[in-house]
Amino acid sequence: MTDVAVLGGGIGGLTAAHELADRGLSVTVYEATDQFGGKARSIPLSDAERPLHGEHGFRFFPAFYRHVVETMARIPDGDSTVADNLVETEATLIASATAADQVAETRTPDPVRGWLESLRPAFAEDVPARDVRFLLERLCYLLTSCEARRAEELDDVSWWAFVDAENRSPEFRDRLAFATQSLVALRPELGSARTIGTIYLQLLLGQLDPTRPTERILNAPTSEAWIDPWIRHLETLGVEFRPNAPVTELEFDGRRITGAALADGETVVADEYVLAVPVEVAPELVTPALTRAAPELGRIERLETAWMNGIQFYLSEDVTLTRGHQVYADSPWALTSISQRQFWTDYDLDGRGPDEATGVISAIASDWETPGLVYERPARECTREEIATEIWEQLKAHLNAPAERLRDELLVDWFLDPAIVETDGGVENRSPLLINTVGSLRNRPPADVGVANLTLASDYVRTNSDLASMESANEAGRRAANAILSRHGGTNARATIWDLEEPAVFEPFKRQDRIRYRLGLPHPAAVTQSLRTMTRGLVQNG
Known part of the structure; x- marks a missing residue:
């Protein structure tokens, strides 16, 4: 063996x-x-038999996640499987401290009107039509590019440059910022056009696929809903854990x-x-x-790595917000969050911590370099206590207009990722995240x-x-x-690897571009873009 x-x-x-x-x-x-599970695991807050749990950051499973979901479907959990612990979300709240909230539906749309409504936040009415048209052109560029061009050419261009963000409207740039900050470790100024564009397309296409839920999350903390049953199952297969x-x-x-x-x-x-x-x-x-x-x-x-770490706020009331994620479009620390209790149907808070804790908001800070609202310092220069205070205040600044949804008296306790460790000059991160x-x-x-x-x-x-x-x-x-x-040979079937799926209608264009790329020719849309950029420059220069 x-x-x-x-x-x-x-x-x-x-x-x-x-x-x-x-x-x-x-x-x-x-x-x-x-503990097993890496950054996905939950972290017990005490040694109690039934402790409260914190996490490195909340989990989410968009439609294009196939490998991990198939593995979950092979892990028994009682009379069902771990995949049955996935719950579909319904909407994402896009909250702003200076503008009205927007809500993006994440349920699988049915009629065409529903499809268009689900895409509205990506192409919102506050973004000029010319910018929406340009973004659609850029997405078509990606969809018609061969794999070699993506890997060798578009990987060397930032998404920010690819979509010409500096020359677009402020609304367009803001939209790009929060559209990508909610994705794990994707920053539009740093990430490649290949990766961010491809994942952006996967998320949009996932909203239009009636055969898969657009987005799902777990019905309990990650370890209880997934990692613990996984370890138990692997032990039945003979795996030893050290x-x-x-x-x-x-x-x-x-x-x-x-x-x-x-x-x-x-x-x-x-x-x-x-x-x-x-x-x-x-x-x-x-x-x-x-x-x-x-x-x-x-x-x-x-x-390269970056800091993207989570904090959980335990509340005396279950503040549900939306039945899905929240994106704080103009928060200094690029916050995202989710109100967990409404989804944690298999996780009772009673007896796990302070008696008054009945709600949980889990938030992630993705920008640790920008000064905050309260202490006017970046997160990495704050203490753990100051980080908690700052994130709480940024949440309130976005959620409390026009109606007050978060009040100080609701806050019972908080738990910041223990990978954030205090030093003499602020904090260090002992579990950074790989970034594209x-x-x-x-x-x-x-x-x-x-x-x-x-x-x-x-x-x-x-x-x-x-x-x-x-x-x-x-x-x-x-x-x-x-x-x-x-x-080692043998007759065992290999583990399945799935390619990312894109509409088959674009395959002839990809084949054509494959020939162009081998001949050293640019993508047809690149020529159009160059002419448009030159024309805009001539107009701007009189």
Whole structure:
């Protein structure tokens, strides 16, 4: 029996373990902390038998998430599966401190009017028609571009530049900002046109697909609804779990990994090793010898991270807001949130914490560099207490007009991601998030890096969505498992990998562009854009 050591117990590592154990391999998962699930896990607030839970940030599952949902459907949970714990949202609130609220429907639309209404926030009435028309042209550019052009040309252009944001209306720029800040780790000024454009299209297309829910979330904290049942199921498959076992070194003989040294002095010896540690940890384990054998490993350190961390506010009343997410369009710290209790049908707050806690608002701060409203300092320069106060005040500034929805007397307690640790000059983040940046695709390694018995399974692995997410981590875990299964032969079917789906009507245009790209010719829309830019410049210069 092939013996596999999975180094890291996040979504990528657990997925690899699941796929391999399902096919009869012997798997042990080594995790640096005392909890499995990585950034997706819930964090108990106490040692009580039924504690309250906090999270690194709330979870959401858009329509194009296929890998992770299929895995969830294979995890038993009582008389059903973990996939049955997914609940469809209905609407997203776009709140502003200076303008009226807007509500975007996220339920699967039925008639054409419903489709148009669901897309209204992306092409809202406050955005000039010429800008809406231009954005549609840019999206068509993407939809008709071949994969090589996307990967080699559009990955080297920022989404901000691709949509000509600097020369568009303020309303257009604001719309782009909050349309992407609600996506995990996508920043329009930094992210590539390839990735942000592709994911933006997936979200829009997901709203028009009547066969899948547009967006879903879990009906309880992540660990209770997903991670804990997953661990129990993997144990029934024979997977062994080793918490508090961080790896400190990969021993390499020039061709194979011969052992993985743990912090306690133990050396793990296995037939195969799956490296599933976070992006900030992986470079510490990549030696010069490994880089010479697999140059892709040496480029991991070039990938960039950002701070996107969550906080939960426990309230004496259940303030439901919308039945879905909230996006705070002009908040200094780029906040998003969700009122959780209305969805947590299988999670009773009674007896888990303060008796008066009956509601939970979970928020994520995505901008830690911009001064806030209260202390006029960036989040990274504040204390944990100041961060909580600042986020609470920013929420109130957006939600309390015209009607007061959040009051100070409602606040019972709060829980900030423990990865945010206080220092002398503010805070440091011990769990940063991988972000997409221009040109970063070339720095993302494949799951199979060419070392005889080493594979990678984490969200920095090159996947179809190229996005720091549960979906990418799950796909990476499947790719790692498939590489191992291929090396060891056998008749076991490989784990399924799905491509991102786009309307088939654009395929002839992609084939045509494939020929143009091979000939070194620009995309037809690029020529149109160049002429339009030149004309605008002539007009502006008189």
